[in-house]
Amino acid sequence: AYTDDQDGQALTEQLNSALIARHNMHKQCVLVIDDAHLLPMQVLHWLCQLGRVNDDQSKLLQIVLVGNSQLLQSLRHVQMHELLQRAATWHRIDALDTAQIESYFQFRMTWAGLT
Numbered sequence: 001a002y003t004d005d006q007d008g009q010a011l012t013e014q015l016n017s018a019l020i021a022r023h024n025m026h027k028q029c030v031l032v033i034d035d036a037h038l039l040p041m042q043v044l045h046w047l048c049q050l051g052r053v054n055d056d057q058s059k060l061l062q063i064v065l066v067g068n069s070q071l072l073q074s075l076r077h078v079q080m081h082e083l084l085q086r087a088a089t090w091h092r093i094d095a096l097d098t099a100q101i102e103s104y105f106q107f108r109m110t111w112a113g114l115t
Helices: 006-024 041-051 069-075 078-085 098-111
Strands: 029-033 061-065
Touching (some): 006 041
Parallel strands (some): 029 061
16 A cells, blocks of 8 residues: 555655656656546555656656546545646546447456456
């Protein structure tokens, strides 16, 4: 779990160093979090801090949060206002119909090696 102690700070510093190294190799880093609506506010706050990592010209880390409508509710919380403002783009996907659910389920089962 995320902590705001020296271990958490050391981990953040290691991540920053790794991001800078990747940036110096002309590589872009993207963090994709699925089911982000399940993240506690403390973790969303930490992600906001990660989103601040940059050099003089560019962001070192792009963060993609994927989740249901609860995610937007969490991001609208006063403490998350900065993270909400940093969003470069928003996409809303409507509920899937029966055929789409079946197709998606089959895809996930195949991807997991269960079919």
